[in-house]
Amino acid sequence: MKYEAVIGLEVHVQLETNSKMFTRVPCGYGHEPNSLTDAVVLGLPGALPVMNLEAIEKSIKVGLLLGCKIADTCKWDRKNYFYPDMPKNYQISQFDQPICEGGEVEIEMPGDSPAVMGKHRIVQLTRIHLEEDVGKLTHFENDSLVDYNRAGSPLLEIVSEPDLYSPEETFAYLTSLRNSLIYTGISSCDMEKGQLRCDANISVRPVGTEKLGTKVELKNLNTISGVKNGVEYEIKRQIKAIEEGEEIFQETRRWNPEQRYTTPMRSKEMAHDYRYFPDPDLMPVKIEKEWIDRISKEIPEKPFDKQRRYMDDFNLPYSITSALCPDLKLCEYFEEVNKFTKNPRKIGNWVVNDLLRELSSRNKEQTKSISITDCPISPNDMAELIELIEKGTVSNNVAKELFPEMFSTSKSPSSLIKEKGLEVKSDESEIESHCEQAIQDDPDAVEKFKAGKEGAINALKGKVMKATRGQANPKVVDEILRRLLSN
Numbered sequence: 001m002k003y004e005a006v007i008g009l010e011v012h013v014q015l016e017t018n019s020k021m022f023t024r025v026p027c028g029y030g031h032e033p034n035s036l037t038d039a040v041v042l043g044l045p046g047a048l049p050v051m052n053l054e055a056i057e058k059s060i061k062v063g064l065l066l067g068c069k070i071a072d073t074c075k076w077d078r079k080n081y082f083y084p085d086m087p088k089n090y091q092i093s094q095f096d097q098p099i100c101e102g103g104e105v106e107i108e109m110p111g112d113s114p115a116v117m118g119k120h121r122i123v124q125l126t127r128i129h130l131e132e133d134v135g136k137l138t139h140f141e142n143d144s145l146v147d148y149n150r151a152g153s154p155l156l157e158i159v160s161e162p163d164l165y166s167p168e169e170t171f172a173y174l175t176s177l178r179n180s181l182i183y184t185g186i187s188s189c190d191m192e193k194g195q196l197r198c199d200a201n202i203s204v205r206p207v208g209t210e211k212l213g214t215k216v217e218l219k220n221l222n223t224i225s226g227v228k229n230g231v232e233y234e235i236k237r238q239i240k241a242i243e244e245g246e247e248i249f250q251e252t253r254r255w256n257p258e259q260r261y262t263t264p265m266r267s268k269e270m271a272h273d274y275r276y277f278p279d280p281d282l283m284p285v286k287i288e289k290e291w292i293d294r295i296s297k298e299i300p301e302k303p304f305d306k307q308r309r310y311m312d313d314f315n316l317p318y319s320i321t322s323a324l325c326p327d328l329k330l331c332e333y334f335e336e337v338n339k340f341t342k343n344p345r346k347i348g349n350w351v352v353n354d355l356l357r358e359l360s361s362r363n364k365e366q367t368k369s370i371s372i373t374d375c376p377i378s379p380n381d382m383a384e385l386i387e388l389i390e391k392g393t394v395s396n397n398v399a400k401e402l403f404p405e406m407f408s409t410s411k412s413p414s415s416l417i418k419e420k421g422l423e424v425k426s427d428e429s430e431i432e433s434h435c436e437q438a439i440q441d442d443p444d445a446v447e448k449f450k451a452g453k454e455g456a457i458n459a460l461k462g463k464v465m466k467a468t469r470g471q472a473n474p475k476v477v478d479e480i481l482r483r484l485l486s487n
Helices: 053-065 166-183 224-243 288-298 303-313 319-325 328-340 345-365 379-391 396-409 413-420 426-439 441-449 453-469 475-484
Strands: 003-014 077-080 090-094 104-108 120-132 137-138 142-145 154-160 196-206 216-221 251-256 261-267
Touching: 003 166, 003 224, 003 319, 053 120, 053 154, 053 166, 053 288, 053 413, 090 120, 090 251, 104 142, 104 166, 142 166, 166 224, 196 224, 216 224, 224 251, 224 441, 288 303, 303 441, 319 345, 328 345, 328 379, 345 379, 379 396, 379 413, 396 413, 441 453, 441 475, 453 475
Parallel strands: 216 251
Antiparallel strands: 003 154, 003 196, 077 090, 104 120, 120 154, 137 142, 196 216, 251 261
């Protein structure tokens, strides 16, 4: 390729706190428009801001998780602009003394095989700063409506270096960052609710050159796949424009997810356009070492670190860990089951394949989604099912049939087995008669087995299990078949 893209992302994360950043008005979603407001949110004369301690602590927590340098002192600045979503006509933010500087995000690119962990690399961060959110505008053909319920909510802006080089890397970065933030418990990062939003800064340059091209900012990216698609389109647009002799202007463009193209919004503002100055109503925040040390004890294990531990300590394959580890609650469920029965590989298979399939299936059928925290199969019942399979009390096939009913009824596996009379049969005389019949009915499988094709015995086993409705003990079936075939 003649050109390469250089991408930097600005990710805005709404912190989950009881109240807004500079007032005691509660944060919330789905309330009546403009019901979560007060004099501070609306910027009425004489209203003074008061800092939210919980938001500052959660910001420090994110900074520690991402390896940032936590500032000894951070201060508040006014970012001045006129727009109807910010009634004060300025936003309280942080300019030259942010709460966190530097840091990094580990990302994973797709591997050549789904069974092999992809290539990992580190994306560098520039800074993380804390600010207040703005309101939400809804545009119609002839007018616009504004809802200030979101205005004033604590918002963390995570700014990356121009250290991403493809749409796939932006997708991997956002996925990794979102998972890490959810692990900390600072936000649910629900993009549909505006809890996580992203702006992308994109430029292209000839391959082999160091100088960055003209930067274009992309707005209205409200899904992770939307970021990937928007970045992909903008890269192609800029390359095409350069090749046709057009000049790329520094501007802000809007992504249209339905039509899948970008359109100009406005020329890109520079820092001096916002006329930043220190907020006269707020004191700087001094962050003592003891404060950082206390919060550092609350830092959770990162998703990729957990994945590597699961692979090392539990001998789980990548195919299982890659499904488990992005979801903290799923990992907690897995580890809870493992307390009752020490068979992590089998637990992982049941959780990732059967449990997630049932959750997905029920979510398609119902209007209200079911998460792992609402799972009707308790960790104890999941462990019991695995133990019953291991002991030979029930076959794997019967367990697979029971599982959806366990999910629907919340009944324990042992009670369902007893209720339906599905206990494994180990009566050798009865099983032997079925084995003899299977051998008689399938001479081809017998010949193949005798010719050294070990897998041919599975066809005979299948016939026996079908004849016994899956209730024959598989180990006993295998032993009898081999004895009869050897004779």
